[in-house]
Amino acid sequence: MTQRVAITGSSGLIGGALSSYLRDRGDEVVHLVRRSAEAAHEVTWDPARQQLDPAALDGVTAVVNLAGAGVGDHRWTTSYKRTLVQSRIDCTTTVARALAEVGRPVRLVSGSAMGFYGNRGEEVLDETSSRGDGFLSDLVRDWEAAAAPAADAGCPTAFTRSSLVLSARGGALGRMLPLARFALGGPLGNGRQWWSWISLEDEVRAITHLIDHPDIVGPVNMAAPQPERQKDFAAQLGRLVHRPAIVPAPSPALRVVIGEMVQDILGSQRLEPAALSASGFTWNHESLEDGLAWAITH
Template structure:
């Protein structure tokens, strides 16, 4: 397939490009710098709303992974606006390009996130579960709704609700590993909150599975079928790096250092990838210990 990818230099995107190319797909990148455009890239500027619809012609699929990190900065109102706009505005720009291209792609895969659900305690969450009612839930809901115009035009659209993606070169492990390797790791607050996770390898495998499966559409949870509590997660990570993980980080300390981002860090999200597993996808790393053992060698 000829595939156009945004966010191709990111933690997921870089691995996805390598994986798709290794399995025979023809990958082109959406690039934000005109000077960096070459035969394997197409220019766009989502902040300025710049994308030539003709550049979508001839592609079989677009995979949209671009967007501001949710937890890289404290949440001022300006940062909240950046998070929301980077996702919704860029998706709306792609939607307009789909509508006016003369030979648009037939498949559109758009990143989404577990933030759709908010803090849901022990509730088992599937693709049919209702959204939460906090800022991140509202923003993620709007992100998914921005793809509606593409779907209404007959394009196969999937919203990829990612769990926490595990690989040591980025994501949550890049922040946790230095602490745990020093022996200062441990649970966050009560530790009872659920963590939905997936290895980076299974993430890119799942994306390709969805990409090449024309029976899938709508929201798709991309996460292991075995979510764990934060206590289980941190204990297993400690064992993986052969260090104790006995510390506990109080919620008050997180609030002081992270502000409103704490609500995301401590949210309990217990997702089950019903659509993905029912479509026949088989995880390479279905249990956390196996995923972490692999992730510690994932560069």
């Protein structure tokens, strides 16, 4: 069945790739934009003022909410931490309240993050695992809670707790790849922390899977089934770009350069994508070698 999908954050890495993927399969895509609409597929909204006309969602079968300030775009000053929180709360609240007024259940796939779990060492984390500690854990809790108006109105709501999304065009890998090519991509800290990851292609496919399966509600771990320790991630990336990855970046130096965010970079999150697996989703890139090889060539 052809769908009409509205997307917030469509100019971002995931939103842009998702828009192309949905159009290629024949869906109609609507972009919610903060500026004046310039095309037939665009709708203007103002999340800072929590303004979105429910009539703009006429005929929409699903909304994918990906908007929010970038976690890794700036050092975590007190001011920027407020921006990270408020941008997500404003966007999600605005979408959820508009959906609650549509008068029919519309599928909501709302952005979230594995930061919910905090630093958990060797613990395997599925969607039933408890919330961790720290700034990102609190942010994700409030971010997901902001979707309550839609869920309470009967809209089937899923939260994409995304791991590291692998793409040479942005995100964590986009920053790591130039360093790796100059043989500066060694382990971070002791390198034993678990890094959960997913290729951009599979992230987009998994979001589409959720759009098509509104029976999947609640948190969904967006990760490949084979997480890797950070030192092994660095080594695999080095092999693919034919550069050594042996010089570690010590934790104290990272704290000076990066600031508070380093606790999440050095943290360990070993995700199990139980909800996706149980729903029959299959990955195009299950191994890190396949995921990285795809990412650095696309």
